[in-house]
Amino acid sequence: MTALHPLQAHSGRGTRAAWLADLAVAALVDEAMLTPKPGLVDMRGSGAHRDLSWLLMCHSAHALHPGFAAMAHAGATIGDLPSLRRRIGAIGRAAEATMMAATGGVNTHRGAIWALGLLVTAAARGPAPPAAIAERAGTLACLADPGAPACTGNKGEQARKAYGVGGARSQAEAGFPHVIGMALPMLRASRRRGDGESAARLNALLAIVADLDDTCLLARGGPPALAAAQSGAQAVLDAGGVANPAGQAALRDLEADMLARRISPGGAADLLAATLLLDALANEQPQAMEGHDGAIAV
Numbered sequence: 001m002t003a004l005h006p007l008q009a010h011s012g013r014g015t016r017a018a019w020l021a022d023l024a025v026a027a028l029v030d031e032a033m034l035t036p037k038p039g040l041v042d043m044r045g046s047g048a049h050r051d052l053s054w055l056l057m058c059h060s061a062h063a064l065h066p067g068f069a070a071m072a073h074a075g076a077t078i079g080d081l082p083s084l085r086r087r088i089g090a091i092g093r094a095a096e097a098t099m100m101a102a103t104g105g106v107n108t109h110r111g112a113i114w115a116l117g118l119l120v121t122a123a124a125r126g127p128a129p130p131a132a133i134a135e136r137a138g139t140l141a142c143l144a145d146p147g148a149p150a151c152t153g154n155k156g157e158q159a160r161k162a163y164g165v166g167g168a169r170s171q172a173e174a175g176f177p178h179v180i181g182m183a184l185p186m187l188r189a190s191r192r193r194g195d196g197e198s199a200a201r202l203n204a205l206l207a208i209v210a211d212l213d214d215t216c217l218l219a220r221g222g223p224p225a226l227a228a229a230q231s232g233a234q235a236v237l238d239a240g241g242v243a244n245p246a247g248q249a250a251l252r253d254l255e256a257d258m259l260a261r262r263i264s265p266g267g268a269a270d271l272l273a274a275t276l277l278l279d280a281l282a283n284e285q286p287q288a289m290e291g292h293d294g295a296i297a298v
Helices: 016-033 054-063 065-077 081-103 110-123 130-141 155-163 167-173 177-192 197-209 215-238 245-261 266-283
Strands: none
Touching (some): 016 110, 016 266, 054 065, 065 081, 081 110, 081 130, 110 130, 110 266, 130 167, 130 177, 130 266, 155 167, 177 197, 197 266, 215 245
């Protein structure tokens, strides 16, 4: 009998798994279209990248929907955590292959597949506050995946090893501390003081950039680039954030420096998408759905 392809395991229209995949895709699209983002792809252009556009990012996000739905279905139906970790690892690798086929070989969302895939899997195990979902995701991230390649050799992994930083894997294993402890609080504080939604999301991104050892920045420009990005992001926040005229001026300075250095905080962008996903989970309820997956609480 021919083995079922990982992304064919759950078609799931109208189920909670499909709803969670909808939220994950929406988070990626919202991140791509958020403007203006320093060094990153947005509605104005490709930032410090040469091979990306917001249209390509959105196309990639939608191509990942079956993968996210399959991970969520696995999270809801596989009780044994080591087995679940192996399953979502296989689904994630299949989703990455789908992404590369959809983008013509351009890596648009490898890090986001890891982060958002863990979060939708964790969320599928039962309703919970964002911090609890992130903690569940961290538990899964700490488990071994025997099917994972021995070494990916990508630039982020090389930077992680070269500079002794944790990278995306450590963020996930720790339960996404920059999302829970920095980005979500900044997002909500910005809203409370009356900032517009785009400004609140940009401030959340900058809160991540200001503290994260972003391997995308390290890979492109080493420690000087990371330090410049961190101090520049903090300067925007210290000036009142992007809704404040002084903050807007500081943001322009940060962007000019990033473009001159050809650097982009891609790791922070992935964590912003994770922030938007958890924020949506905290603020929206799924509509009545047929074929509910029967979530398993951890």
